[in-house]
Amino acid sequence: GESVGLHLPTLSVQEGDNSIINCAYSNSASDYFIWYKQESGKGPQFIIDIRSNMDKRQGQRVTVLLNKTVKHLSLQIAATQPGDSAVYFCAVANYGGSQGNLIFGKGTKLSVKP
């Protein structure tokens, strides 16, 4: 089955710097990928998603990169702000196969220093 791993459980950056959060997955058949942001005591908030037919997708201050060759996913946050402090986690699905559920990573806690 699918497993989703994390490169770093915590990340500390200076306000204004760019942040990069990484995620690895195991199933090469995975075809849908999502990044969520979760603030303390709240439910996860959708940030951005990407399908396996794309390598890159950009949103407002965020970019998701997908490298299917090494089964790696990253979230880049430009000009990180204190409000970006939260836990970020990726989720992976294989919608083309029989398993339509998401598999979640454990999350990276991002701390932004003023």
Next chain:
Amino acid sequence: DGGITQSPKYLFRKEGQNVTLSCEQNLNHDAMYWYRQDPGQGLRLIYYSQIVNDFQKGDIAEGYSVSREKKESFPLTVTSAQKNPTAFYLCATRLAFSTDTQYFGPGTRLTVL
């Protein structure tokens, strides 16, 4: 959170009691999910429902039960058989089972006294 409500926000239970967590949505989404989140852990799937009057067990269904009598509602009962129920419980919805992302509610924190 928009369109997904969970109640109560905090819930305290004595050992041996059953408690029911509410999840309501007005997004007209077909699929609904219940997850459990423990500190430092990823989300674990308890139960999910693709359509009304149908639901399936997830990875950690033991000690939990659900119903899906209405499209808008997917309540979760934590029974006394659940050995370690203290956790943060999250409800999520998706437009259809095999498409698009899942959107989460604000969560219910359950504590067993």
